[in-house]
């Protein structure tokens with residue numbers, strides 16, 4: 001799996017200029033035993049039908065500043081919008097959540113529909129930085145706040161019918177670094193048909209993980225519980241939802 005990785009030495013200038021030179025791409029870091037280690041600026045991560053790009057989009061100072069602004073400005077959903085229905089039972093999600101996006105959009109998953117609140121200047125600023133880096137546009141963002149390593153997200157695929165299946169999902173992390181694990185659909189659980197190694201990515205504050213087609217068709221992902229993660233993490237997944245314009249109806 002290492003053959004696509006090009007090692008590159010990190011310099012102070014690199015770290016400080018990441019937020020400014022968002023368009024330039026280079027590779028760095030290594031993939032060891034399925035874990036992305038010490039990525040510098042950008043890292044391509046590939047396995048069977050898995051295609052990821054990991055970038056350090058924001059410097060530590062920029063990420064800290066964005067984190068503080070998010071903590072001040074974001075208002076998370078409560079009540080039924082903060083629940084999922086599993087086997088007929090409404091359960092609180094083990095984290096906080098809110099969605100923002102273009103007018104009229106909503107995202108249905110786990111038997112619940114989360115309407116998008118309007119974009120805010122902060123979220124538009126972040127969205128623009130991501131579009132500048134990746135060249136992709138997004139009309140919706142799902143935001144999850146994990147108070148510490150006991151909050152988590154279970155294994156799932158982002159393959160709901162509301163989403164443009166060919167558009168990448170751009171996942172920005174701020175705050176506590178957490179592990180993010182991909183498992184191939186044919187290699188999960190007791191009834192696994194094949195043995196395919198999981199892929200683990202350590203999501204640092206200020207990093208952007210781009211999940212590209214066809215990753216979400218074949219691979220599940222999750223943010224597991226980590227007892228050694230004491231601090232708050234905020235994650236934003238920028239998505240392209242299908243609209244009637246895109247669908248052509």
Ligand SMILES: O=C(O)CCC(=O)C(=O)O
Nearest residue numbers: 142144153158223235237
């Ligand atoms: O917090 C994370 O990195 C996980 C987000 C995620 O899996 C999702 O929004 O679908």
